[in-house]
Amino acid sequence: MNDETHAPQKRPLTLRDVSEASGVSEMTVSRVLRNRGDVSETTRERVLAAAKDLGYVPNKIAGALASQRVNLVAVIIPSFSNMVFPQVLSAISEVLDNTPLQPVVGVTNYMPEREEKVLYEMLSWRPSGVIIAGLEHSDASKAMLRAAGIPVVEIMDTDGRPIDSVVGISHRRAGRMMAEAIIKAGYRKIGFLGTKMPLDHRARKRFEGFTEALAKAGLEVIDQEFYAGGSALAKGREMTAAMLARSPEIDFLYYSNDMIGAGGLLHCIDAGIDVPTELGLAGFNGIDLLDGLSMQLATMDSCRAEIGRRAAEIVARSVDVQAAETGGAHGERIELSPTIRRGETLRLRPAHGDYPE
Amino acid sequence: MNDETHAPQKRPLTLRDVSEASGVSEMTVSRVLRNRGDVSETTRERVLAAAKDLGYVPNKIAGALASQRVNLVAVIIPSFSNMVFPQVLSAISEVLDNTPLQPVVGVTNYMPEREEKVLYEMLSWRPSGVIIAGLEHSDASKAMLRAAGIPVVEIMDTDGRPIDSVVGISHRRAGRMMAEAIIKAGYRKIGFLGTKMPLDHRARKRFEGFTEALAKAGLEVIDQEFYAGGSALAKGREMTAAMLARSPEIDFLYYSNDMIGAGGLLHCIDAGIDVPTELGLAGFNGIDLLDGLSMQLATMDSCRAEIGRRAAEIVARSVDVQAAETGGAHGERIELSPTIRRGETLRLRPAHGDYPE
C-alpha cells in the first residue's frame, strides 16, 4: 500500500491507472473486474490488488455506453408518504437483489406532468425495464413507454388498458366487495370519507365501485367528505366527528385509507360510540402499522408485497428473455384478489332490528 | 406526423436519427435539446418537432460520459419503513428540484456491508455528491467516500468525526435533554423500551445520553426491553404491558421512537392508567402522523426536514462551486437543536409527594 492511497486525487481514476499499476492491458483489467473471460489466477490477483490499492471504482457510465447494457429498473410511484409504496418497493428490491438488476425510484406526487418529466428523465438513462404505478398516464408518457422498447409493468391497478404487463388488483371490485360486505352486515346509512385527490385514480375507482354496489342494493352514500394535507390520523378524527354531528343517522363509515379510518376509530372510542354495533367502520390497505390499536379496523388487503414481487419478477424474466432471444416478451396480466380483513369494526350479521333482504 | 411514430423501433433512436430527420448536424440537435449555444429559432423549432415526432429521448449515459458531468446525488439511507427517512428525502428532493441535480436513493437496512455495496454501486455512476445517513461507516466505505472527490454530507447525526460535511442533531444530547426533562418533572423510576438494532447508532447514542444524564442525577434505568420486527404500535403495546406487569413501580417510560411510544400510550389509555400523573411517557422523532391520538405523546423533534434541506443545499452549493472554481468546498458542520414537544404525557412539575432536588 503506497502513501497516496488515501490522498484525494484530482484526476479521477480510470482503467488505465489500474492497468499501469498492475502492468497489464486495460482490457485485462476490465475482464478481471467483471469476472469475465479467461484470465490467469496470477494476473487476476495482481489486478485485484492494484484496483483495491488505488481505490478504483469502475465507471458504469462508460461501461453501460460501451456494452449497451444498463442494469437499472425504473420504478415510478406517486408518493412516499403513503406507507403503501415503500412496501411495494421493498418487495421489488428483494426480488431484484437476486438479479443484476437494480431499482431506481422516481416520485410523481400524483401529478401527470411530473410523471412525464420523471419518466423522461429515467428513460434517458436507458433502464432495462420500467415499473410504474397506475394505468393512467399522459399521451406523451404512454408514447415514451411504448417507444422505449423495454418491458413495462404497470402496477397496483388492473382497471384499464395496460401498455405492456400489469400487476395489481381491481380497485373497482375492491370497492364493490366492501360495499357488499357492509350491506350484508345490515348497515344502511353509509358515509364516505376520502382524500381530496382527483388524480388518485385508484381511490376514485374504489369509490366508484363502492357506490355502484350500493346503488345495486338501492342505497347511496348519505354523506361524504374529502380532505387534503395534514396528519391523516387527526383528519380522520376531525372529519368523523364532523360528519357524525352533521348526519347522526349514519351507521357506517367507509374510509379511503386505513390511516383516516384509524383516526375515525379513535374518535369513536373516545366518544363512547358502540363500534361495530351502533356504527361500523372500514378502511383500505391493510397496513399492519395499525395492528396495535385498541380495536382492529376492518380493511382490505391491497396485496402490496405480492404486487411488487410479481412485477419485479416479470421485469427480471423479460430482461433475461431479451438477452437470450431477440423478441421482446409479451405483456402479462396478473390480477390479484384483495381479501377483506373484518377486524372488529364490521359486525358479522345484521343487528337486531335491521331488515336485510 | 408519420406513420412510424408509434411503431416500436428495433434500433434505438440516436441524435443521428433526429439530425437526419431535421436536416441539421447532430451537434445542432444536441444544442437544441440542451437549450445551449446559439441556434436560430427556425432550426430550433424544426429540430424540436423532429425530436418529438420521433419520440426521441436523449441518452444521458452518453451525454454524461462526454461531458464528464452527472447530475445525480446519491442519497443513502438505512430504511424506508421508518417514516423518518421519507421525510428527509422529500426535503432533499424539494431543494434539488430547483437545481439540475437529481437524487437517487439507496437503502442499506442498517447493514454496513450493504452500505458498502450500495455506495460502491452508486459511486460507479459518478454522482455529483453523496448524502449519507450516519457517521459510522466501514473503512472501505470511508475510503471510497474520500477518494470520490465529490461533496459528501453525512446526515442525521453529529456525534462523531465527519468525512466532509455533516448536518444533524446530537442524539446523545437529545437523550440527555429528554432525561433532564423527565427528572425535572419529578419522575424517578424510569424504564426504557427500544429497538433491537445494535447497528442503529443514533438510537444507541440517544440511549447512552439518556442513561448518562440519569446517572448524573444518581438514577438509572430500572427496566428495559428491546424488540425487533412486527408492527411497532402492537409491539409498543405488548412491551409496555409486560414491563408494567414486571416492574410496577415504574413511573416513566422512554421509548426509542414515537411509534412504539404510541403503542404504549394506547395500552395505558385502555388500561386506565393515569397519564401523565401516575405514569409519564415519551418517544422520539416528532412524527405528525400521530397527531390524531387521544393524547399527545411527549417527544422530541428530530429536525428531519431541516436536515434534508440543509444537506441538499450544501451539495447544491458545492457542486456549483466546483463548476466555477477548481478547489472543492470545505466541509461544513451544522448541528441542529432538537426541541422537546411536551405533549400531554409528560407532566410539567413534580407531582405531590415527590422530592425533587
Place this chain on the structure above:
DNA sequence: ACACAGGGAGATACCGCTAACGAAACGCGA
C-alpha cells in the same frame, strides 16, 4: 518434429454524445 487446440492477453473499433474550435453566412458602417 510439427500441426493444432485452446487458454491468456493485447489491439482496434466503436457506444452516443459533447467540448472546443473553426468556418460559413449575415449584417452593417466606412
Place this chain on the structure above:
DNA sequence: TCGCGTTTCGTTAGCGGTATCTCCCTGTGT
C-alpha cells in the same frame, strides 16, 4: 465594395469503458 464582428452551424476528437478479433504461447498427440 470591403472589412470585421456576430450569429449560426459543422468538424474533430475524445469521454472510459467493452465487444470482437487477433496473436502468442503452451502443451499434446502422432
